Amino acid sequence: MPINMVIFDVGGTLIDEQRMWQRHAENLGVATSDLLQVLEATIARREHHHRAFAQFDPTYVPSEGQNPSAAFAAATRFDERDLFPDARQCFMELRARGMKIGIAGNQPASAKRDLEKTGLIVDLNGTSAGWGTAKPDLAFFQKIIETSGEFAERIAYVGDRLDNDVLPAKAVGMTAIFLVRGLWGRTQVDWPEASQASARISNLSELPGVLEAL
Numbered sequence: 001m002p003i004n005m006v007i008f009d010v011g012g013t014l015i016d017e018q019r020m021w022q023r024h025a026e027n028l029g030v031a032t033s034d035l036l037q038v039l040e041a042t043i044a045r046r047e048h049h050h051r052a053f054a055q056f057d058p059t060y061v062p063s064e065g066q067n068p069s070a071a072f073a074a075a076t077r078f079d080e081r082d083l084f085p086d087a088r089q090c091f092m093e094l095r096a097r098g099m100k101i102g103i104a105g106n107q108p109a110s111a112k113r114d115l116e117k118t119g120l121i122v123d124l125n126g127t128s129a130g131w132g133t134a135k136p137d138l139a140f141f142q143k144i145i146e147t148s149g150e151f152a153e154r155i156a157y158v159g160d161r162l163d164n165d166v167l168p169a170k171a172v173g174m175t176a177i178f179l180v181r182g183l184w185g186r187t188q189v190d191w192p193e194a195s196q197a198s199a200r201i202s203n204l205s206e207l208p209g210v211l212e213a214l
Contacts, residue, residue, distance in 0.1 A: 001153045009159035010105035012182035014087045015078050023075035028056040043187045080118045090204035106134045135164040141172040160185040166197045
């Protein structure tokens with residue numbers, strides 16, 4: 001079946017998280033380089049990235065089921081300045097090819113409004129907070145299918161993580177595109193599971209051509 005819709009992850013895929021990491025580091029009172037080093041090591045050990053924050057301040061990250069602190073929540077906000085340069089052009093090319101576009105990631109409710117303010121025009125804009133389920137739970141990806149009205153085989157999911165994006169998207173029958181950039185992409189690219197991706201790209205400018213080839 002041809003791909004009718006492309007769904008994008010948010011952080012590391014459409015949004016450059018560099019400024020976010022800087023704000024987190026400031027809140028924790030550490031150098032950004034130190035936080036990033038600990039984050040990369042945490043990802044390599046296949047642990048939740050919140051464990052990296054906890055190494056500096058165990059009270060900074062909320063316990064399971066609790067809302068984050070105001071400082072933590074504020075650090076995750078983004079705006080048009082944080083869009084990767086290749087995002088807008090990629091959307092335009094996909095539209096020109098007749099594809100529908102969606103955004104769905106593990107994000108707070110505020111991310112939906114932040115994305116709307118970037119001016120990106122999408123057919124679906126979902127967050128884990130709004131849906132009540134988060135990646136890598138397959139229920140998150142089933143929610144994409146349900147909300148989009150498309151068959152899984154007609155959806156491509158694009159993300160920078162194997163564990164949260166590629167593997168669960170593939171498990172529900174979607175085409176899974178591994179975007180190798182950012183902390184997770186660089187750290188997970190050599191994992192054996194990388195071979196399960198339907199395709200691998202290093203930037204979004206490659207995506208339209210790769211989808212056409214698939």
